[in-house]
Amino acid sequence: xxxxxxxxxxxxxxxxxxxxxxxxxxxxxxxxxxxxxxxxxxxxxxxxxxxxxxxxxxxxxxxxxxxxxxxxxxxxxxxxxxxxxxxxxxxxxxxxxxxxxxxxxxxxxxxxxxxxxxxxxxxxxxxxxxxxxxxxxxxxxxxxxxxxxxxxxxxxxxxxxxxxxxxxxxxxxxxxxxxxxxxxxxxxxxxxxxxxxxxxxxxxxxxxxxxxxxxxxxxxxxxxxxxxxxxxxxxxxxxxxxxxxxxxxxxxxxxxxxxxxxxxxxx
Amino acid sequence: xxxxxxxxxxxxxxxxxxxxxxxxxxxxxxxxxxxxxxxxxxxxxxxxxxxxxxxxxxxxxxxxxxxxxxxxxxxxxxxx
Numbered sequence: 001x002x003x004x005x006x007x008x009x010x011x012x013x014x015x016x017x018x019x020x021x022x023x024x025x026x027x028x029x030x031x032x033x034x035x036x037x038x039x040x041x042x043x044x045x046x047x048x049x050x051x052x053x054x055x056x057x058x059x060x061x062x063x064x065x066x067x068x069x070x071x072x073x074x075x076x077x078x079x080x081x082x083x084x085x086x087x088x089x090x091x092x093x094x095x096x097x098x099x100x101x102x103x104x105x106x107x108x109x110x111x112x113x114x115x116x117x118x119x120x121x122x123x124x125x126x127x128x129x130x131x132x133x134x135x136x137x138x139x140x141x142x143x144x145x146x147x148x149x150x151x152x153x154x155x156x157x158x159x160x161x162x163x164x165x166x167x168x169x170x171x172x173x174x175x176x177x178x179x180x181x182x183x184x185x186x187x188x189x190x191x192x193x194x195x196x197x198x199x200x201x202x203x204x205x206x207x208x209x210x211x212x213x214x215x216x217x218x219x220x221x222x223x224x225x226x227x228x229x230x231x232x233x234x235x236x237x238x239x240x241x242x243x244x245x246x247x248x249x250x251x252x253x254x255x256x257x258x259x260x261x262x263x264x265x266x267x
Numbered sequence: 268x269x270x271x272x273x274x275x276x277x278x279x280x281x282x283x284x285x286x287x288x289x290x291x292x293x294x295x296x297x298x299x300x301x302x303x304x305x306x307x308x309x310x311x312x313x314x315x316x317x318x319x320x321x322x323x324x325x326x327x328x329x330x331x332x333x334x335x336x337x338x339x340x341x342x343x344x345x346x347x
Binding site: 182 | 300
């Protein structure tokens, strides 16, 4: 399928690049609806390998690239279940999202995340599965999971560890703070920064440059440069599920969901 | 080195410009969430603009609970 117009996301092939646009209001929260469409996208990605050189993932939502997992849906679905069923449900979801992100990570095409605004939690993890991140100067990156008594669950820690040094990994994880695009560029998390509203244009120019090179060579370089930390990714799911089973996590989720104040994205 | 008053004035000017509020309607003691009618995502946007403007890093936990421009200015001043 060379194009798709979905409820939470859409894709099309444009100038040799497969462009995936996220458009799930308010901030591209990743829940079951978006996951199902991401699974469709991964199937389209495999078919696009013969006629594309690059993939660009971007957001049409003004708030940003993605605020991460849909915590409201997670809480609402988990609340009526027994702890054992909650954990089983979350494990199933995590395995599905890991499968999507691993496919994106392993794609022979060069993948570019063009990000702006909030790049938080699961949204950050989606960007980290890509080969390159092009960031609008107003982008902010954050792993807020520890505030909820959790660790990132979509592959965040293994992929962050793969890309940047321990000081950055620990700072982001243990403080839950957000960093801006300039800092992300300085620590090697981001490949390029762009002016406000220009990340997609910069990503397209980058994709055009990538398309000049032999695809097989680029794919071979990618396999060499960017091995997928599969064992750590599996371990992350186990850790997440152990933490998720604790009553304190449900209480943190309840507080987040019921927070009517203006501050839910601040620590 | 900027004085606290200069820093506060620059914050007020930047907030007025970006959130399209007349500068004369803003003062140092104002609750910026209410006065600018912003939510937490827009507060992060303001934080990013302030980091760019002053050339600093301001971890968001340092502005946890801060709601007025004057206190925000003291947090920024400490990073200059």
